[in-house]
Amino acid sequence: MSKILSPGVAAPEFTLHTTIDQTLSLSELRGNPVILAFYPADWSPVCSDEVTLYNEVLPEFRKFGANLLGISVDGVWCHAAFAQHRNLHYPLLADFEPKGAVAKQYGVYREKEGTSERALFVIDKNGIISWSYLSPVAENPGADGILEALETLGK
Amino acid sequence: MLKVPITVDDHIEGDLNAPFTLVEYGDYECPFCEMVSPIIKRVQKHFGKQLTFVYRNFPQTEMHPYAEIAAEAAELAGSHGHFWEMHDLIYENQEALSLELLFELVEKLGLSRTDLKNTLENKTFEKKIRNDFNGGVRSGVNGTPTFFINDLRYNGSFEYDELISALNHTII
Numbered sequence: 001m002s003k004i005l006s007p008g009v010a011a012p013e014f015t016l017h018t019t020i021d022q023t024l025s026l027s028e029l030r031g032n033p034v035i036l037a038f039y040p041a042d043w044s045p046v047c048s049d050e051v052t053l054y055n056e057v058l059p060e061f062r063k064f065g066a067n068l069l070g071i072s073v074d075g076v077w078c079h080a081a082f083a084q085h086r087n088l089h090y091p092l093l094a095d096f097e098p099k100g101a102v103a104k105q106y107g108v109y110r111e112k113e114g115t116s117e118r119a120l121f122v123i124d125k126n127g128i129i130s131w132s133y134l135s136p137v138a139e140n141p142g143a144d145g146i147l148e149a150l151e152t153l154g155k
Numbered sequence: 156m157l158k159v160p161i162t163v164d165d166h167i168e169g170d171l172n173a174p175f176t177l178v179e180y181g182d183y184e185c186p187f188c189e190m191v192s193p194i195i196k197r198v199q200k201h202f203g204k205q206l207t208f209v210y211r212n213f214p215q216t217e218m219h220p221y222a223e224i225a226a227e228a229a230e231l232a233g234s235h236g237h238f239w240e241m242h243d244l245i246y247e248n249q250e251a252l253s254l255e256l257l258f259e260l261v262e263k264l265g266l267s268r269t270d271l272k273n274t275l276e277n278k279t280f281e282k283k284i285r286n287d288f289n290g291g292v293r294s295g296v297n298g299t300p301t302f303f304i305n306d307l308r309y310n311g312s313f314e315y316d317e318l319i320s321a322l323n324h325t326i327i
Contacts, residue, residue: 049298055217057292087217142297144158 169207
């Protein structure tokens with residue numbers, strides 16, 4: 001199994017679809033911190049859901065000037081329905097074709113399941129990974145680690 | 156680990172110096188919080204004065220349109236000394252949760268409709284609610300309900316027996 005990328009490493013560049021006709025490249029966000037949240041699949045159970053939690057914590061992330069990106073192997077239509085259903089205010093990237101290619105680059109792909117791990121990266125304004133965390137797949141990692149990492153960046 | 160210590164500004168049932176503390180981060184529109192609410196009552200009854208229960212707000216407003224206004228209404232009731240009555244009334248009537256229900260409930264507690272109207276318009280308790288929420292996030296709250304027993308996060312089920320057993324195993 002590949003290993004999750006560690007702090008100090010340059011975050012691999014990618015360009016992925018956010019909607020059917022829009023793409024986003026990591027390098028477009030250079031100059032601000034980026035939170036990259038890999039999760040296994042859209043439509044996981046409700047009240048303790050990670051994607052929904054981050055939506056609520058978004059104002060706190062923005063205090064650090066950080067952009068949050070959700071990323072899974074689901075396609076753009078699935079993401080669109082999911083984002084609308086959960087009223088999400090941040091983009092979901094489709095790591096769909098070739099499937100899981102970005103997850104593999106970041107060392108967070110689960111070959112057997114064909115999904116990404118549940119993993120978090122905080123990337124600094126220069127594109128260097130400053131914090132990464134591999135969560136047990138069934139566990140919502142919360143937002144405290146992200147906020148502490150963003151705080152450290154500011155110091 | 157609970158990052159925000161319990162203070163007199165919290166909603167506390169019981170004595171601050173009791174050997175056991177149970178802190179809940181809850182959302183008035185969350186069905187799991189509603190389910191656990193009567194169980195907490197039984198747990199409190201079981202431990203009596205040994206246990207202090209604290210309720211903090213963790214409204215997931217993007218998913219639950221009434222979570223925040225329900226929290227405002229409960230805080231308003233709290234500012235008149237009726238927090239726990241309102242807290243219980245909201246959970247007991249969660250299935251019918253609506254703006255009108257909140258008006259009816261505050262009236263039941265002797266407050267006026269105008270009190271609630273002003274509170275909701277001015278978002279009087281927004282800062283307190285947000286502080287509860289942010290403190291919860293810092294403590295690793297990732298959904299509702301999340302419990303802390305003597306400042307340590309409780310990861311077990313919300314069944315009565317398991318909560319009792321977790322509290323019994325807490326080292327004071």
